[in-house]
Amino acid sequence: MNKFQYVKPATLNEAADILYQNGDEASILNGGTDLLVRMRDKMIKPKVVVDVKAIPELKELKYTEEEGLFIGAVVTMNEIVCSDIILEKYKILAEAAHEVGSYQLRNRATMTGNVCNASPSGDTIAPLYVLSANIKIFSKEGIKLVPIDDFILGVRKIALKPGEIVVGIQIPPIKGKNGGSYYKHSRRKDVDLATVGVAAFCNEGRWKIAYAAVAPTILRGYKAEEILNKLDVIDDTTLIPAMDAAVEEISPISDVRASKEYRFDMIRISLKRAVLAALEQYA
Amino acid sequence: MKHSISFTINGEKVHLEVEPHKTLLNMIREDLNLTGAKEGCGAGECGSCTVIVDGKAVNSCMMLAVEADGKEIITVEGLAKNGVLDALQESFINNAALQCGYCTPGMLMSAKALLMRNPKPSEEEIKEAIAGNLCRCTGYKVIVDAIKEAAEKNN
Numbered sequence: 001m002n003k004f005q006y007v008k009p010a011t012l013n014e015a016a017d018i019l020y021q022n023g024d025e026a027s028i029l030n031g032g033t034d035l036l037v038r039m040r041d042k043m044i045k046p047k048v049v050v051d052v053k054a055i056p057e058l059k060e061l062k063y064t065e066e067e068g069l070f071i072g073a074v075v076t077m078n079e080i081v082c083s084d085i086i087l088e089k090y091k092i093l094a095e096a097a098h099e100v101g102s103y104q105l106r107n108r109a110t111m112t113g114n115v116c117n118a119s120p121s122g123d124t125i126a127p128l129y130v131l132s133a134n135i136k137i138f139s140k141e142g143i144k145l146v147p148i149d150d151f152i153l154g155v156r157k158i159a160l161k162p163g164e165i166v167v168g169i170q171i172p173p174i175k176g177k178n179g180g181s182y183y184k185h186s187r188r189k190d191v192d193l194a195t196v197g198v199a200a201f202c203n204e205g206r207w208k209i210a211y212a213a214v215a216p217t218i219l220r221g222y223k224a225e226e227i228l229n230k231l232d233v234i235d236d237t238t239l240i241p242a243m244d245a246a247v248e249e250i251s252p253i254s255d256v257r258a259s260k261e262y263r264f265d266m267i268r269i270s271l272k273r274a275v276l277a278a279l280e281q282y283a
Numbered sequence: 284m285k286h287s288i289s290f291t292i293n294g295e296k297v298h299l300e301v302e303p304h305k306t307l308l309n310m311i312r313e314d315l316n317l318t319g320a321k322e323g324c325g326a327g328e329c330g331s332c333t334v335i336v337d338g339k340a341v342n343s344c345m346m347l348a349v350e351a352d353g354k355e356i357i358t359v360e361g362l363a364k365n366g367v368l369d370a371l372q373e374s375f376i377n378n379a380a381l382q383c384g385y386c387t388p389g390m391l392m393s394a395k396a397l398l399m400r401n402p403k404p405s406e407e408e409i410k411e412a413i414a415g416n417l418c419r420c421t422g423y424k425v426i427v428d429a430i431k432e433a434a435e436k437n438n
Binding site for chain 1: 284286302303304306325326327328330333339340341342344345346347349350393396411412413414415416
């Protein structure tokens with residue numbers, strides 16, 4: 001690992017100043033499970049590493065009826081997996097957080113880190129798309145909320161300017177009957193990246209679908225959603241048109257994990273499994 | 284610039300000056316000569332560097348030494364007390380749950396963290412806790428058996 005300066009700001013203002021002054025030469029250190037690996041492999045060589053874990057606002061995990069759920073940037077995956085409020089109201093998020101890495105990795109990794117890393121296979125990102133999550137960003141100009149699909153621009157590309165810092169993830173409250181599920185298709189059960197992932201969420205009969213690891217960013221499955229919204233009965237047979245639509249909506253590549261042909265096949269079954277699992281939760 | 288940090292390791296208070304680019308694993312091995320924790324992959328996939336920080340199992344190769352400031356750390360060297368092995372260490376021996384031994388300190392620390400938070404884990408919970416620890420020789424069955432046996436002794 002190259003040498004760098006380590007700073008641990010105590011406030012958002014202090015962090016914003018350091019990030020603004022150092023621009024591209026600064027990296028934010030959160031759980032470190034992506035950053036330190038990339039630094040070790042010399043894929044990135046930051047001159048300043050800004051540890052944000054002392055900033056109080058980033059540690060919050062709270063729910064209100066009006067604003068919904070707020071997951072602070074440094075809240076770990078294991079804290080999300082074990083959170084009563086998330087298990088009760090946003091189970092799909094606990095499910096997705098549980099899919100990340102291993103137990104010890106989830107003690108350090110964070111959902112905000114997963115989003116900011118912007119990997120096409122990031123396990124928690126597709127569920128955040130179907131829950132219409134917003135990314136809460138602090139800068140000296142104030143706080144702003146950016147919809148997650150505007151925040152993620154491409155592979156490892158996010159809409160965060162120098163001097164800006166993600167405070168956390170804001171998820172709207174869910175009214176009425178709902179159910180969601182994230183299905184991850186991978187080579188092994190733990191410590192693997194998704195070969196294909198599908199998040200499915202239904203609220204009062206309206207579906208939202210998102211695909212992972214089949215394009216440079218997570219994709220919303222608008223065509224599949226439209227078909228699902230019109231179905232009176234959802235089962236193995238009636239799901240077939242939505243499964244066919246999923247194939248048309250994705251643009252996978254071949255890589256070390258799978259060929260694109262395999263991904264085209266697996267998106268169908270993954271969509272089916274995610275939708276049926278979401279229906280089981282629907283209440 | 285070096286940072287001055289203080290932490291507790293295996294019950295002992297330590298003050299150290301560390302370079303920011305040093306990992307927790309390298310500090311434990313090189314500055315404190317505790318060579319139980321190993322580097323396998325250096326990327327959070329093999330778990331041989333697992334130690335317990337503030338009661339939680341973490342990969343010490345993916346944490347900076349400076350982040351240890353104010354923390355309480357347990358390594359495999361801290362398991363035996365006054366020359367008496369921990370129940371987990373005993374059961375690993377009884378079940379022949381090790382062969383080359385490279386993964387063993389990490390396995391033990393993942394298992395210890397599990398028993399600290401959940402003294403009566405199910406087989407599924409044991410498997411979840413060690414899913415991030417790779418073993419290339421013994422196989423996992425005897426390791427799971429050893430953890431089960433230690434848990435039974437605890438109760």
